[in-house]
Amino acid sequence: MKKFLFPVMAVVLIFTSCQKEFAIAVQSNDTSLGVTAGSGTYLKGTEIEISAIPKSGCEFIKWEDGDTNNPRLVTVNENETYTAVFEKERFFSLILDGEARNCCRVEIDKSDLNKGTYHIRFFLTDDKREYIEILGNKNYHDGQVIDISKQEEKRHGTYTPEGYWYYWSVLYYLGRYAIFGASGHPDAASVSECSGILYIKRLADKFGKPVFEIRVENGNIKSWDDLGDNMRHTIDLQFKGEMQLTEFMDD
Numbered sequence: 392m393k394k395f396l397f398p399v400m401a402v403v404l405i406f407t408s409c410q411k412e413f414a415i416a417v418q419s420n421d422t423s424l425g426v427t428a429g430s431g432t433y434l435k436g437t438e439i440e441i442s443a444i445p446k447s448g449c450e451f452i453k454w455e456d457g458d459t460n461n462p463r464l465v466t467v468n469e470n471e472t473y474t475a476v477f478e479k480e481r482f483f484s485l486i487l488d489g490e491a492r493n494c495c496r497v498e499i500d501k502s503d504l505n506k507g508t509y510h511i512r513f514f515l516t517d518d519k520r521e522y523i524e525i526l527g528n529k530n531y532h533d534g535q536v537i538d539i540s541k542q543e544e545k546r547h548g549t550y551t552p553e554g555y556w557y558y559w560s561v562l563y564y565l566g567r568y569a570i571f572g573a574s575g576h577p578d579a580a581s582v583s584e585c586s587g588i589l590y591i592k593r594l595a596d597k598f599g600k601p602v603f604e605i606r607v608e609n610g611n612i613k614s615w616d617d618l619g620d621n622m623r624h625t626i627d628l629q630f631k632g633e634m635q636l637t638e639f640m641d642d
Contacts (some may be wrong), residue, residue: 407598411435414466416472417442424449424477440464443475452476471640479577481632485513485523487563487622495519499601501636509533509591511605523628524572525605526560527591536591539610543575559589561607563624569626571614586615587626602634 394450412434417427429441442462443451455474467474468542485492495517500510507529515521527533531543543558562572573585588612594602610626 436513465492485631486627499634524562524588540586605630
């Protein structure tokens with residue numbers, strides 16, 4: 392029997408050497424936003440499940456390698472690290488004249504964006520006839536809390552189309568007609584009868600789309616005498632998320 396001992400031991404050693412183990416690390420890009428599961432040491436060829444668990448108020452976006460499945464199945468072939476990307480949850484809220492409204496789509500004019508101007512529309516209906524329009528300028532308004540009861544100083548000697556874009560505005564449109572609005576332009580008559588704050592901030596770019604935070608808080612706006620319904624309106628808008636790049640052809 393002794394003459395068979397060496398071959399048997401050799402087979403065992405060969406089999407054991409084929410059973411390689413690899414370390415799989417599953418981690419979060421920010422543990423304050425979310426945690427992960429699935430880390431461990433596994434045999435080569437094993438299919439395992441890894442997962443990303445967002446915390447309250449946060450959401451899983453993708454894995455760093457671009458995969459968006461969660462949970463996700465991966466096959467172990469080597470030591471590997473998988474990083475889950477979490478972000479604060481995107482949100483939208485609009486209270487218009489005391490009524491909660493939904494938003495169908497948010498768009499930003501890419502031609503104006505290339506010039507450093509934020510021209511944004513929050514469409515409240517699928518036919519795009521009803522929308523809130525926010526205007527601002529990167530150099531003067533990005534990350535600033537704007538008092539909409541105050542007009543801005545003139546930055547040009549005369550009123551020009553180019554100069555207009557230096558000033559903020561908040562408007563509500565129904566069809567092609569502005570029902571109410573407030574503007575920081577020095578010649579705008581309506582600002583003195585308005586109150587509240589406007590906040591515009593470009594946060595990042597994701598998947599080819601700009602990510603913004605927009606707030607209109609405690610907005611109380613009296614429409615123009617010669618434009619709109621000459622009534623007082625209230626608006627509270629909260630938004631954080633991606634915007635669709637487009638061109639507003641009707642301007």
